[in-house]
Amino acid sequence: MTVRTPQTRQAPKPPDYVLLVFVGGLILLGLHVVYSATFALAITEYDSVVYFLVRQAIWAAVGAVLLLICLRINYHFWGALSPFFVILAAVMLVLVLVPALGVDQYGAQRWLRLGPLPPVQPSEFVKLGVILGLATWLSGPGDRAKHFKTGMLPVLAFILVFGFLIMKQPDMGTALVMVLIALTMYFLAGADLVALGSMVVAGFGAGMALIMAAGYRSERLQSYIDPWKDPSGLGFHIIQLLIALGSGGLFGLGVGASRQKFFYVPGAHTDGIFAIIGEELGFVGCLAVILLFAGVVYRGARIMQDAPDRFGSLLAAGIVSWIAFQALINIGGITRSIPLTGIPLPFISYGGSSLAATMAAIGILLNISRYRQTHAAAVRPVARHVPPSWMERV
Amino acid sequence: MNPPNGISPIRFSFILILLAGCSLALVGRIGFLQIVQYQDFAQQADGNHWAKQTVQAHRGAILDRDGNPLAVSTSRWEVSIDPSKLKSPLLRERAIAAVAAAMGVSPLEVEGKLLMQPAPAVARIQSAQDVPLPVTGLTASAGPVVISGTLDYQQGKSLAAKGIPGIIIQERSDRNYPEGGLASQLLGLLGRDQSGLSGTEMDYDRELAGAPGTLVYERDSLGNPIPLGFRSEVQSKPGGDLVLTVDRFVQRTIERELQAAMERHKATGGTIIVMEPNTGAILGMASRPTFDLRNPNLSDPKSVDLMRNRAITDLYEPGSTFKVLTMAMAINEGLVTPETTYMDSGPVTKYGIPLETWDFRHHGTQTMNQLLMTSNNVGAVWVGEKVGVKRFYEYANKFGIGQPTSLGLSGEAAGQLRTPSDKDNWWPIDLATNTFGQGLSVTPLQMVTAVSSVINGGTLMRPYLVQRIETPDATRTFQPTPVRRVISEEASRTMRTMMNMIAEQGGTTSYAVPGFRIGVKTGTATIPGEGGYKTDSTIASIVGFAPYETPRAVVLVKLDAPKDSPWGSVVAGPMFSNVVRELMVYWRIAPTASAMVSSRRQ
Numbered sequence A: 001m002t003v004r005t006p007q008t009r010q011a012p013k014p015p016d017y018v019l020l021v022f023v024g025g026l027i028l029l030g031l032h033v034v035y036s037a038t039f040a041l042a043i044t045e046y047d048s049v050v051y052f053l054v055r056q057a058i059w060a061a062v063g064a065v066l067l068l069i070c071l072r073i074n075y076h077f078w079g080a081l082s083p084f085f086v087i088l089a090a091v092m093l094v095l096v097l098v099p100a101l102g103v104d105q106y107g108a109q110r111w112l113r114l115g116p117l118p119p120v121q122p123s124e125f126v127k128l129g130v131i132l133g134l135a136t137w138l139s140g141p142g143d144r145a146k147h148f149k150t151g152m153l154p155v156l157a158f159i160l161v162f163g164f165l166i167m168k169q170p171d172m173g174t175a176l177v178m179v180l181i182a183l184t185m186y187f188l189a190g191a192d193l194v195a196l197g198s199m200v201v202a203g204f205g206a207g208m209a210l211i212m213a214a215g216y217r218s219e220r221l222q223s224y225i226d227p228w229k230d231p232s233g234l235g236f237h238i239i240q241l242l243i244a245l246g247s248g249g250l251f252g253l254g255v256g257a258s259r260q261k262f263f264y265v266p267g268a269h270t271d272g273i274f275a276i277i278g279e280e281l282g283f284v285g286c287l288a289v290i291l292l293f294a295g296v297v298y299r300g301a302r303i304m305q306d307a308p309d310r311f312g313s314l315l316a317a318g319i320v321s322w323i324a325f326q327a328l329i330n331i332g333g334i335t336r337s338i339p340l341t342g343i344p345l346p347f348i349s350y351g352g353s354s355l356a357a358t359m360a361a362i363g364i365l366l367n368i369s370r371y372r373q374t375h376a377a378a379v380r381p382v383a384r385h386v387p388p389s390w391m392e393r394v
Numbered sequence B: 001m002n003p004p005n006g007i008s009p010i011r012f013s014f015i016l017i018l019l020a021g022c023s024l025a026l027v028g029r030i031g032f033l034q035i036v037q038y039q040d041f042a043q044q045a046d047g048n049h050w051a052k053q054t055v056q057a058h059r060g061a062i063l064d065r066d067g068n069p070l071a072v073s074t075s076r077w078e079v080s081i082d083p084s085k086l087k088s089p090l091l092r093e094r095a096i097a098a099v100a101a102a103m104g105v106s107p108l109e110v111e112g113k114l115l116m117q118p119a120p121a122v123a124r125i126q127s128a129q130d131v132p133l134p135v136t137g138l139t140a141s142a143g144p145v146v147i148s149g150t151l152d153y154q155q156g157k158s159l160a161a162k163g164i165p166g167i168i169i170q171e172r173s174d175r176n177y178p179e180g181g182l183a184s185q186l187l188g189l190l191g192r193d194q195s196g197l198s199g200t201e202m203d204y205d206r207e208l209a210g211a212p213g214t215l216v217y218e219r220d221s222l223g224n225p226i227p228l229g230f231r232s233e234v235q236s237k238p239g240g241d242l243v244l245t246v247d248r249f250v251q252r253t254i255e256r257e258l259q260a261a262m263e264r265h266k267a268t269g270g271t272i273i274v275m276e277p278n279t280g281a282i283l284g285m286a287s288r289p290t291f292d293l294r295n296p297n298l299s300d301p302k303s304v305d306l307m308r309n310r311a312i313t314d315l316y317e318p319g320s321t322f323k324v325l326t327m328a329m330a331i332n333e334g335l336v337t338p339e340t341t342y343m344d345s346g347p348v349t350k351y352g353i354p355l356e357t358w359d360f361r362h363h364g365t366q367t368m369n370q371l372l373m374t375s376n377n378v379g380a381v382w383v384g385e386k387v388g389v390k391r392f393y394e395y396a397n398k399f400g401i402g403q404p405t406s407l408g409l410s411g412e413a414a415g416q417l418r419t420p421s422d423k424d425n426w427w428p429i430d431l432a433t434n435t436f437g438q439g440l441s442v443t444p445l446q447m448v449t450a451v452s453s454v455i456n457g458g459t460l461m462r463p464y465l466v467q468r469i470e471t472p473d474a475t476r477t478f479q480p481t482p483v484r485r486v487i488s489e490e491a492s493r494t495m496r497t498m499m500n501m502i503a504e505q506g507g508t509t510s511y512a513v514p515g516f517r518i519g520v521k522t523g524t525a526t527i528p529g530e531g532g533y534k535t536d537s538t539i540a541s542i543v544g545f546a547p548y549e550t551p552r553a554v555v556l557v558k559l560d561a562p563k564d565s566p567w568g569s570v571v572a573g574p575m576f577s578n579v580v581r582e583l584m585v586y587w588r589i590a591p592t593a594s595a596m597v598s599s600r601r602q
Helices: A017-046 A051-072 A076-095 A122-138 A148-167 A172-188 A193-213 A215-225 A236-247 A273-306 A310-334 A352-369 A375-379 B009-036 B038-049 B089-103 B107-116 B153-162 B199-203 B205-209 B248-264 B301-305 B319-332 B368-374 B377-387 B389-398 B428-435 B444-455 B489-503 B568-586 B593-601
Strands: A102-105 A108-112 B050-055 B069-081 B145-151 B167-176 B213-218 B231-234 B241-244 B269-275 B282-288 B341-344 B348-350 B353-355 B364-367 B459-462 B466-470 B475-477 B481-485 B519-529 B532-546 B553-560
Touching: A017 A051, A017 A273, A017 A352, A051 A352, A076 A122, A076 A148, A076 A310, A122 A148, A122 A172, A122 A310, A122 A352, A148 A172, A148 A193, A172 A193, A172 A310, A172 B009, A193 A215, A215 A236, A236 A273, A236 B009, A236 B038, A273 A310, A273 A352, A273 B009, A310 A352, A310 B009, B009 B038, B038 B050, B069 B089, B069 B153, B089 B107, B089 B145, B089 B153, B089 B167, B107 B145, B145 B153, B153 B167, B199 B205, B248 B269, B248 B282, B248 B568, B269 B444, B269 B568, B319 B368, B319 B377, B319 B389, B319 B428, B319 B444, B319 B489, B319 B519, B319 B532, B319 B568, B341 B377, B348 B377, B348 B428, B353 B377, B353 B428, B364 B368, B368 B377, B368 B489, B377 B389, B377 B428, B389 B428, B444 B459, B444 B489, B444 B532, B444 B553, B489 B519, B489 B532, B519 B568, B532 B568, B553 B568
Parallel strands: none
Antiparallel strands: A102 A108, B050 B213, B069 B145, B069 B167, B213 B231, B241 B466, B269 B282, B269 B553, B341 B364, B348 B353, B459 B481, B466 B475, B519 B532, B532 B553
16 A cells, blocks of 8 residues: 655655653653652652652653654554554443443553553543544545535544543543644634634534533532632542642742642542642743643644645644643643643643654654644655655654 | 724723823832822731741659659650642652651551541540640641651651651640659649549649740741741740659558448448648548549549548548647646546436536546546536637637638638637537537648647647648748747647657557557547438547657648447557558658557557
8 A cells, every 4th residue: 555645755864853852751750740749649658769750750751662663654554454443442431331341440441451451541531642643534525614515524423432432531621622623623724714603603502512421520620610628528629739830939949849649639649640740840930831731732733734635633632632632621620710621631640542643743743843844845846756665764 | 094004003002001001000000009098908817827846845844852753744756748739740759768767667657658548647536524635737737647646756856857748846835743643632633625624633724834935927828837938936934843742652652552442341432641830731631432543534524533532521520539638738738637526426417418428437636647548528518618719719729620720722721610709609608519520520631730730849830731832943842831829838848748648548549550669649529410410420530640759740630430449549549550650660760669668558
């Protein structure tokens, strides 16, 4: 199977190293904060200060390998395989609901244990699958996004099928991120604004209905609106997150000095890690994290803009919006800007599946960057010999 | 114009601006939380994390006059394992091994205890008055299992220093009583919360307790100290040791004698007090019924009642022993001498009430000495009238009758003495009955204090029980405290002689102490009941001193409602004799020649 487009025939350029530097910065910062947030927990519960750090570092290494592989594989390869990935994603989401294979944690079934392999969180890979599927479909011949049958209907089908499967776990945060990614891609692909607008309105209505349908979600909404109504019960988590963040001040308490990590902040090393960053490194540290993310998004957006074809562009858009929305929703929840949902902060939160999946996605993004069309190149493409292989030399 | 990838620059910019807007809003929000609201959240964080715990100070000991411990606190370590903290088998194994090594047993044994004993190590409340140990952050978490309550002090300390997760080490304090149940009422009970509930433990609680220290530490949301967190301890200040005036030998002697007499005479109660007449120091003080410090039963109100120190809380009518005081008044005023005579021509009727002698015999002309020897009520009334109403009550007040002695223990009764100034309650007949110790009530301690002043040269001493408080920094010594002079040296000498003559009158007396010269006065008092005096029971008592030449001890013996004989001389006399004989031997006082003669003469 070969895919040949005029754009990919040109010799690949070096990847966007600046993007790599930003991502590397986030991962290193993440390793540091994971260590600082867990060493006390690790020594008391696992008899090793580096218990969590070592595991996160191993996953970072796995992610780095995935990143390097994806960096070398022409991104069109994923487009050709996208039906397979979409089906695989759906199958994984079904398997996680099977009691024998899914791991129940905190009242939700989000982990998949296959044999002796470490348990993985399919949701993270599903996001990648959905991005691939949508990018492939929307970049197909003709202006698919513009028409109801080829645009709104398939996008809606994607959202409904995967949204339903993810909500079965249940995991509203991930579902929300997935919907936002899909809508962003649909919008950029040239969606009919009336169709998109009605989907946004309907989606908002459906979201509210889902919140009201589950008691714990409406409680969570209540705790968002007024956490101090029940400070030791429903409001405890959000108040403790705010105390952690707020008590950090301008420069923080210092590296490793967080006190809120001692069972006050929920998921101090996972979903709540941004609060610990705020407590230990202060406003300066928070700003640094947000700037690093902004850098990733900005460089990603540039890659998307400069992508040689529609598929590459939409693929980049999906990956960038994934990281952007997930970071915004995570930090927004911790700062009580929006209701709290349990999703990890990309590259930083402890958790192997998220780290490996996002790093693989960055690898794909970097590969797209190798075919960037500078303005001049777009005007005057240089035809050069291309090795007939998916593996490319960097 | 769209680029080759067909993405609308307008839509692209829209998304970028949307994301940038959201990010800026978030940065603003974070800045608001971390800079504007910083003070507020920092305060809340401090409220979250700082925990304060009180560290009990080591409680001082209670010692007898020679420094022998009567009540002493010992510390031990209680070691518990909290299985909920041991999530991995490795941690569990290590905690068990460390505890086993400290205890000197095999890990298997510790493992067994951990499995066998699911009850949490929270203090169990044994009775209503028993206060449970304060539940601290260390005990509050669920499920620690006590492995040993008696870990060696050094072992415990080094185990605690290791700070192994899952192992909880707490200092526990026990009160030990090396002399057994000796002086239970005097010492008093110590509660589980380490505060005195009765007796000396209660009244000197502040001195014994010391100052508790405080431990300030950072805690996690479960209340446990956080690993590597801040920790600051203000050391507790140990309490002072209380050195009593009590002599454990004297105390043991009187308790043994009292217990034996209680059983022999089937009495309902009794008291013996031994006092140093010149200083007011209590050498021994015991009452029955009593309780055992080592095994108190606090759930029964009746046995709680047994804790009170009857020698200072309970009143009785002293009866004829009071004649010593009446006679001392008259001698001191120069109204009579030992040889002064009066005429006992039969019962006297005062204000319509006939007053009789105890044996209904009438002796005709008697000297004052003979009056005391025969314990003649009619004679006492004659002496009292010579003293006169005004002076009689002045003297009674000076002897401390009707006022607490200020021994230093709480619950001391004042006694009852109606005086002419109390016009509603005092009747002229009261003077007559008061002269022979009826119609007024005293505590045993008041009586022994008053008699001490009669024979010690005439000065009323404030009785005291604590002679020294020794804290690590300082020693506080309590000196004998004279309250007032009541009678002259001369009168006191005369009274000693007169009391000695009671002891050395012809015939065999129950209270004689072979080889030693003593002075005594017995008493048999009727007990006030409903609408008059009971006819079937008495309080048999005796108060005396020994040796006659230089009195070392005033001893008061009182037995309530003896069943076999009502008389003070018959029941209380032998008890007095036994106690004094033991004391003379204990103090290595040589028998006197004249006493030998006098005892041979008997």
